[in-house]
Amino acid sequence: MSIADNVRELLEQISSGNAYGEKVTLVAATKMQTPEDINRAIEAGIADIGENKVQEFKDKYDLVKGANRHFIGHLQTNKVKYLIGKTYLYHSCDRMELAEEISKRSQKCGVVSDVLVQINIGCELSKGGFSYEDGFSAYERIKALPHVRVKGFMAMLPFEGEDDYLLSLVKKMRALYDAVRLQDKEVEYLSMGMSGDYKLCLQGGSNMIRIGTTIFGERDYTV
Numbered sequence: 001m002s003i004a005d006n007v008r009e010l011l012e013q014i015s016s017g018n019a020y021g022e023k024v025t026l027v028a029a030t031k032m033q034t035p036e037d038i039n040r041a042i043e044a045g046i047a048d049i050g051e052n053k054v055q056e057f058k059d060k061y062d063l064v065k066g067a068n069r070h071f072i073g074h075l076q077t078n079k080v081k082y083l084i085g086k087t088y089l090y091h092s093c094d095r096m097e098l099a100e101e102i103s104k105r106s107q108k109c110g111v112v113s114d115v116l117v118q119i120n121i122g123c124e125l126s127k128g129g130f131s132y133e134d135g136f137s138a139y140e141r142i143k144a145l146p147h148v149r150v151k152g153f154m155a156m157l158p159f160e161g162e163d164d165y166l167l168s169l170v171k172k173m174r175a176l177y178d179a180v181r182l183q184d185k186e187v188e189y190l191s192m193g194m195s196g197d198y199k200l201c202l203q204g205g206s207n208m209i210r211i212g213t214t215i216f217g218e219r220d221y222t223v
Ligand SMILES: *Cc1c(COP(=O)(O)O)cnc(C)c1O
Pocket: 029, 031, 052, 072, 073, 193, 194, 195, 196, 210, 211, 212, 213, 214
């Protein structure tokens, strides 16, 4: 199947929304993909793309046309300056120091940046993010910064685990999202779901998914 076929099939699959009937935003995860392939995906209907390395974000910025640019990877504080004013949504705001830097740099450029608070929902050593228990206070502290707007939460599920356990983690995240959204209508995204687990995430109430492999095929890490 071509990239265009994959995009059309995915968009069709998510057209009925998540388990709550809410609209689902599909972000194409474009790491290691060429600008040509990314543009093919955009022509087929992708409106949002996400890079996870600053260098790739910069290199492809002018070569890719017509999509919202998300940043979905781990972000070093000293590289924030390259993204300010160009990033539609930062998914991986995983520590206070990063949130403060995004706010400071945004202020300098006269913009307000939209961020998601990343939660380490599986309590994994290999992953960044605030603990689930600290999720609400992290939201409050980041929201208090002058030049960022908190639009929701992002989390990654562990690669391994029974479906029941993984679904329970998505539902925990949805509960946190719901609790915050009750008092803050700016909060509108729960970004959870990759190629291997997006169906389960939509079932648990995610409304934003980040998909690479299902659109572009397996990434070749040997080149
Ligand atoms: C690569 C990546 C994805 C997409 O992964 P696939 O399994 O290829 O769909 C999603 N989120 C982040 C943060 C990624 O780096």
